[in-house]
Amino acid sequence: MSRPRLVRAVVTAAKASKPTKASAKKPAAAARAKAANSPSAGKGLRRKARKPAMLPKSDGDAGVRAYIASMEPWQAAIARRVDALVVKHVPGVRKAVRWHCPFYGVEGQGWFLAFAAFQHHIKLSFFKGTSLEPVPPIGQYRDVRSLDVRESDKLDEQRLAAWIQQAASIPGWDGGSARSGGTQL
Numbered sequence: 276m277s278r279p280r281l282v283r284a285v286v287t288a289a290k291a292s293k294p295t296k297a298s299a300k301k302p303a304a305a306a307r308a309k310a311a312n313s314p315s316a317g318k319g320l321r322r323k324a325r326k327p328a329m330l331p332k333s334d335g336d337a338g339v340r341a342y343i344a345s346m347e348p349w350q351a352a353i354a355r356r357v358d359a360l361v362v363k364h365v366p367g368v369r370k371a372v373r374w375h376c377p378f379y380g381v382e383g384q385g386w387f388l389a390f391a392a393f394q395h396h397i398k399l400s401f402f403k404g405t406s407l408e409p410v411p412p413i414g415q416y417r418d419v420r421s422l423d424v425r426e427s428d429k430l431d432e433q434r435l436a437a438w439i440q441q442a443a444s445i446p447g448w449d450g451g452s453a454r455s456g457g458t459q460l
Contacts, residue, residue: 338372349426350392357390357399360436365443373450385447388439396423399435402448407441409434 343354354377361368361379369380373389380386390399404411404420411420424430 332371332373334369334371336370339370339377342372342375342377346392350397353397353424353430354390354392356430356432357435360432361388361439364436364440368443379443380447381443384443384445385449387442387445387447396425398423401438401442403442403445404438406445407438411438 339358343351343358346354358377365379365381367382369382371378371380373386376389376391378386379388386402388399388401390397398413398421399411400419400421401407401411403418404414405418407420411422413421413423422435
């Protein structure tokens, strides 16, 4: 018994590559047209910040300093200020890099704060933020509350220092399961 032969249709080159309006434009003109049609065109938005380094899990100040050094200058300035406030108001604070972000904690109580840099802001996350007074404004998860700080924002250092002191004084997040990369503090 013989197998049926597969027949492939051959399309002539003329039919296969019909020019389109987009490909007919010159590359530079196409790029300008795309930029002009973008949602942020003409709105004066700042360019996106680059992503900070994807640092491996580490304990101690060195990893946190390396993360801050890899940020955009405006982000690094905010992050250095937050780091200084934590060191000033929480004696014996433990620092670490987990899930490519700086974490701050108190031995025996868990992690109380982490931050991460994004394109247009830095997110400060308090793991037991619902227990803080006043409660930080952003919250998606059960107990976690966050604060987004943009380049143009003025950092309210008094309120942030109060939140840091409150968060460090209560039991924080235990670090999750070892299976998901978490570690007890």
